[in-house]
Amino acid sequence: MSQDQHQPDDARTAALRERVAAFLAAHDPAGTDRLDFLRARFDAGLAWVHFPEGLGGLDAPRALQSVVDAAFAAAGAPDNDPRRNGIGLGMAAPTILTVGTDEQRQRFLPPLWTGEEVWCQLFSEPGAGSDLAALATRAVRDGDDWVVTGQKVWTSSAHTARWAILLARTDPDAPKHRGLTYFVCDMTAPGVEVRPLRQLTGEAEFNEVFLTDVRVPDAHRLGAVGEGWRVAQTTLMNERVAIGGHAAPRESGMLGRVAATWRDRPSARTAESHARLLRLWAEQEAFRLAGVRLRQQLAAGAPGPEGSAMKLAFARLAQAGSALELELLGEDGLRYDDWSLRRPDLVDFTGREAGYRYLRAKGNSIEGGTSEVLRNIIAERVLGLPAEPRTDKDVAWKDLPR
CATH class of the missing domain: 1.20.140.10 (Butyryl-CoA Dehydrogenase, subunit A, domain 3)
Known part of the structure; x- marks a missing residue:
């Protein structure tokens, strides 16, 4: 598909429809196990068509995704239940694609898209409010691992998630935006505790998550140390x-x-x-x-x-x-x-x-x-309006009042 980037849109669309038709002919939605069907669709590059080949895509324009989805829906094919894994599909996947290593992409993207592994987001904290860069969860290097301790809050799907995207402070001596690092955290690891937060509706859609000496391999770091805010x-x-x-x-x-x-x-x-x-x-x-x-x-x-x-x-x-x-x-x-x-x-x-x-x-x-x-x-x-004054921009995080 990457060789057809300069084809007219109608020709590219027709070629993609033919590719979907050939896939459906080889994988009958009614007679194929749901998970096997989704895995095959990913391997065929028909998951995220704008992703690279080998990672669920065809290096095709993003606009052609609707063509693929419509063709599969018309055939009665199973989908990956996107609402159940919205954080994984909408947030974790594009981040992993953008800054992840080849090994991280190959490990995390396939089961994320098929829905085998649900994701959540460990960003917000009770002490940081809307100022995410003021977060206090610490990650300390210990050999090939990082030891993470802190508390996160308002975590949707934490009670069903296998993995989490995690932002933690690795350098308290740096200003708050520059001392952060971004990780993938195993929600089944020792030291991860998920507690429900009851909401105004009566249900506990959100959670608070306590991290106590949770070991995160450095191989699960996304981006460079200290570049967490950019990621x-x-x-x-x-x-x-x-x-x-x-x-x-x-x-x-x-x-x-x-x-x-x-x-x-x-x-x-x-x-x-x-x-x-x-x-x-x-x-x-x-x-x-x-x-x-x-x-x-x-x-x-x-x-x-x-x-x-x-x-x-x-x-x-x-x-x-x-x-x-x-x-x-x-x-x-x-x-x-x-x-x-x-x-x-x-x-x-x-x-x-x-x-x-x-x-x-x-x-x-x-x-x-x-x-x-x-x-x-x-x-x-x-709009290009002047930024609000920020007196803490160049102050070390450890010296900020809390």
Whole structure:
């Protein structure tokens, strides 16, 4: 496929469809074990088509991924259950591809894509708040290993994860952004303890993770020692695109639920709620079209700060839409069927009760970067406004007040 980079788009698309058809002829979705089918699809370069050959891809344009996915879906082929491993697929995989060694790519990418190994993210800490670079989890070199001790929080999927992307401090004498190193952490290693965090919804989708003298091989370090902040930017940019930049049809997601409630409850309609619904619809459509443009940019390169704007808009629209739906439903919107402590594998934003949607949407402006931090990123990196003064920029982390 890499030899066809200069073909016209229609010829390249046709060649890719032929490749998928040949694969399906050799691997009947109805008669092949699901995991065997997914492994074969990865080996055939039909997992991430824009990844290199041998790593699930064909060195093809990213825009052709939709062609492949549509062909497999039309054939009734099994997928890799992407919602179950969103952190792995949307954040860990592009980071490993960008900065990982050949050995790391070969070890981690295949079972990540097939869903055999779920991933989580050990970034946030209770003492660092929105200032990720102020994190205190320490990693100390001991021969061929690093010994990691600290606490992480708000860790989605930690209770099901096999691996974690981990940011830890390796040099407390350096300024906070320059003393960090990025690792892959085995969530089954001795010293890793996962505890549920009960949320406003009643369930424990998130966790807190305690790391006590956890040994991480230096072979599981991603990037150079002290370059963790730079590597983390690759992860964070991809995270915001994964949350807010996905393809969506018109009137989908939270807006679709609000519109359905509006149509089903004519007695609840008012001129004021009608105006709010129209405004939400227009803003959602602008958001959807901006997502189309963002994906076109992704097809030409890596994600940039524009993903922060998409994630910011996603959170605001989800919260505004769920609030309007609750008002339209009145007292029925307060009903919530299950307040028991559950630890779900998947987060279902729109398939649950309206009360759940309203409560869960509150977290959208926190997860994946708080809305306040994202506004700063947009101001500085998109609009070119002056940066906020940072008096701690060149101060050693160990000398910062805590």
